[in-house]
Amino acid sequence: MDTDKLLKKIIYDASRKLFKGVSITEQNIILQAPKLPEHGHISTNIAMRVSKAAGISGMEAAGKIIGAIQRNIIKTPLNAKISQICAKEPGFINFFFTNLAIYDVLEDINKKGDMYGSCDMGKNRKIQIEFVSANPTGPLSVAHGRQAAVGDALGNILDFAGWKVTREYFINDQGRQMDILGESIRQRYLEFLGQSHEFPEEGYKGEYIRDIAKLVMDKYSDKYIKPDETARSFFRDYGCEFIMNVIKSELEDFGVIFDVWTSQAKLVSTSKIEGALKILRKKKFLYESEGAVWFKSTAFGDDKDRVVIKSDGSYTYLAPDIAYHQDKFQRKFDKVINIWGPDHHGYIPRITAAVQALGFAKDAITVLIVQLATLWRGTEQVRMSTRAGEFVTLRQVMQDTGKGAARFFFLARKISSHLDFDIELAKKQSQENPVYYVQYAHARICNIIEHANAEGHKNTTNPDFKLLIQQEELDLIRELGEFPSVIALCAQSLEPCGIVSYLQSVANKFHSFYDKHRVVSDDTELTKARLALIAATKTVLSTALRLLGVSAPIKM
RNA sequence: GUCCCUGUAGCUCAGGCGGAUAGAGCAUUUGCCUUCUAAGCAAAGGGUCGCCCGUUCGAGUCGGGCCAGGGACGCCA
Numbered sequence: 001m002d003t004d005k006l007l008k009k010i011i012y013d014a015s016r017k018l019f020k021g022v023s024i025t026e027q028n029i030i031l032q033a034p035k036l037p038e039h040g041h042i043s044t045n046i047a048m049r050v051s052k053a054a055g056i057s058g059m060e061a062a063g064k065i066i067g068a069i070q071r072n073i074i075k076t077p078l079n080a081k082i083s084q085i086c087a088k089e090p091g092f093i094n095f096f097f098t099n100l101a102i103y104d105v106l107e108d109i110n111k112k113g114d115m116y117g118s119c120d121m122g123k124n125r126k127i128q129i130e131f132v133s134a135n136p137t138g139p140l141s142v143a144h145g146r147q148a149a150v151g152d153a154l155g156n157i158l159d160f161a162g163w164k165v166t167r168e169y170f171i172n173d174q175g176r177q178m179d180i181l182g183e184s185i186r187q188r189y190l191e192f193l194g195q196s197h198e199f200p201e202e203g204y205k206g207e208y209i210r211d212i213a214k215l216v217m218d219k220y221s222d223k224y225i226k227p228d229e230t231a232r233s234f235f236r237d238y239g240c241e242f243i244m245n246v247i248k249s250e251l252e253d254f255g256v257i258f259d260v261w262t263s264q265a266k267l268v269s270t271s272k273i274e275g276a277l278k279i280l281r282k283k284k285f286l287y288e289s290e291g292a293v294w295f296k297s298t299a300f301g302d303d304k305d306r307v308v309i310k311s312d313g314s315y316t317y318l319a320p321d322i323a324y325h326q327d328k329f330q331r332k333f334d335k336v337i338n339i340w341g342p343d344h345h346g347y348i349p350r351i352t353a354a355v356q357a358l359g360f361a362k363d364a365i366t367v368l369i370v371q372l373a374t375l376w377r378g379t380e381q382v383r384m385s386t387r388a389g390e391f392v393t394l395r396q397v398m399q400d401t402g403k404g405a406a407r408f409f410f411l412a413r414k415i416s417s418h419l420d421f422d423i424e425l426a427k428k429q430s431q432e433n434p435v436y437y438v439q440y441a442h443a444r445i446c447n448i449i450e451h452a453n454a455e456g457h458k459n460t461t462n463p464d465f466k467l468l469i470q471q472e473e474l475d476l477i478r479e480l481g482e483f484p485s486v487i488a489l490c491a492q493s494l495e496p497c498g499i500v501s502y503l504q505s506v507a508n509k510f511h512s513f514y515d516k517h518r519v520v521s522d523d524t525e526l527t528k529a530r531l532a533l534i535a536a537t538k539t540v541l542s543t544a545l546r547l548l549g550v551s552a553p554i555k556m
Numbered sequence: 557g558u559c560c561c562u563g564u565a566g567c568u569c570a571g572g573c574g575g576a577u578a579g580a581g582c583a584u585u586u587g588c589c590u591u592c593u594a595a596g597c598a599a600a601g602g603g604u605c606g607c608c609c610g611u612u613c614g615a616g617u618c619g620g621g622c623c624a625g626g627g628a629c630g631c632c633a
Contacts, residue, residue, distance in 0.1 A: 030573070045575060048613065058613070090613060092576065135633065177633055292631055303558075303629090310631040317633045345560055346628050371561065372627080413569070416561060418626070420568065425582090434581065436595050444593055451592045489572055501570055504580075515588090515597040556595065 014068035040094035058091020122163030149410035161491035182236030188213035300353035
């Protein structure tokens with residue numbers, strides 16, 4: 001808020017002038033909302049920070065600073081907004097605002113509408129978020145679901161914070177995993193044709209493999225019965241394409257739309273890998289040893305060097321990945337974010353090393369590790385394994401709980417924390433379920449507005465906010481005023497979960513207000529003001545829910 | 557063995573860069589619907605912030621050392 005910025009500057013100027021010998025930066029000055037009402041609406045700790053260097057007590061320093069602030073504030077717009085400034089042990093300076101300052105929030109929301117809360121932090125720079133990127137070897141799991149929810153919400157948040165966002169999926173349509181997939185399908189196919197078969201030890205045992213084999217059989221009969229390379233590559237390609245289509249439709253139904261799908265196979269065919277390795281070789285970051293070619297990732301802090309070309313001449317996974325990252329930066333992204341599962345965390349040093357070796361800045365790439373989601377049905381944990389084909393798919397969870405509840409649950413924890421996802425709970429249409437608490441607030445507001453219209457309160461122009469003087473009203477407005485800083489914090493820390501707790505807080509303030517005061521009454525002016533208040537609340541709720549990808553229902 | 561994540565109320569978790577009496581939801585107990593949605597509100601109980609040491613006006617927060625749980629450490633992808 002502008003008030004905060006101005007206040008900070010005044011405090012800064014005042015303390016700079018008073019304590020010339022003490023180094024103070026604007027960063028040092030922290031404005032904070034106190035927990036207790038008697039400590040005012042905002043407080044600063046600056047006096048305690050300078051008191052020691054100045055050789056006086058915190059209270060003494062606070063007294064001096066307050067004097068200076070009061071002299072400076074008179075000629076600013078803040079004068080009308082601050083009712084009292086006082087010092088409290090051991091040296092806090094507390095500011096009390098008049099209600100005038102608070103009503104600015106409502107004006108602001110009214111003016112900006114569903115852009116309220118946005119900012120220009122990104123300055124229109126290009127940012128790419130690569131996420132999910134699951135190998136096409138089966139349907140998406142719950143872990144992918146969390147990554148999808150996080151990546152998509154982060155995309156929304158960064159977009160809202162002024163970045164130009166590209167969402168991208170890297171398709172691993174090559175290599176051993178694909179061979180195993182093709183072979184698994186081929187064996188099931190032979191099984192259908194009544195041939196004795198040996199199902200690969202590491203093969204994918206899920207029922208969906210049989211379904212794919214059945215499709216092939218229905219369509220091509222015994223055309224691919226011979227165990228030759230034609231058959232093998234057919235099953236590989238067919239399986240990959242089939243499963244990618246499954247994944248795409250799952251993501252789409254989950255509300256996640258990717259802008260770009262990049263295929264590893266295509267990357268290889270355009271010889272980007274050789275190109276990238278050539279650069280590394282030229283910069284002397286590649287060397288040969290034991291018949292293999294190694295990337296000198298230790299030059300950038302990795303604990304050991306990594307093989308890029310195996311002794312049999314084929315690439316390790318790192319090689320195409322290096323090429324892919326070079327490709328990203330060639331596409332002129334100012335910043336690249338990769339969202340990975342915890343099983344890849346050991347991979348971070350080598351990919352950031354590669355990015356730096358290619359000549360890009362270290363902080364141009366950020367890898368976020370989204371910790372696993374553990375599924376529960378009540379008190380019973382659901383065990384999963386992709387290979388064995390025993391796992392709950394994202395689609396099943398979506399069908400069980402609904403898209404919105406699933407996304408809300410996935411985003412409710414910090415991405416670095418393990419997440420317990422209780423399907424039974426997310427399914428419940430009851431008060432135990434936190435999604436409904438927030439959505440209910442939104443639906444309630446819509447209902448009141450509808451009711452107000454029916455009662456003939458149609459004219460909503462120029463509401464007089466000064467009529468909003470009840471504690472619950474002021475608390476709610478103050479909460480709405482926090483939205484921009486919540487967004488800024490989430491965008492900066494690349495952590496969507498702040499929005500979830502903020503939503504709960506707004507809903508809580510609204511429900512309290514609702515319970516104590518009637519919006520629609522005989523007092524037309526008060527009704528108008530309160531309608532404006534709940535409309536502003538609705539705007540904030542629906543915007544925040546939109547950023548998370550959760551619906552804001554009109555009726556419940 | 558090395559590295560990463562986690563440890564806060566009975567349970568699941570919040571706690572921007574250190575700040576005043578540590579918070580929320582659920583669960584438990586108790587109140588509140590003739591008036592806009594009770595999927596709601598209000599109140600109560602519930603804590604050695606894993607343990608120890610340090611840094612300082614002040615530590616759940618920062619540093620060091622332990623303890624416990626989960627995960628990663630391939631010429632797999």
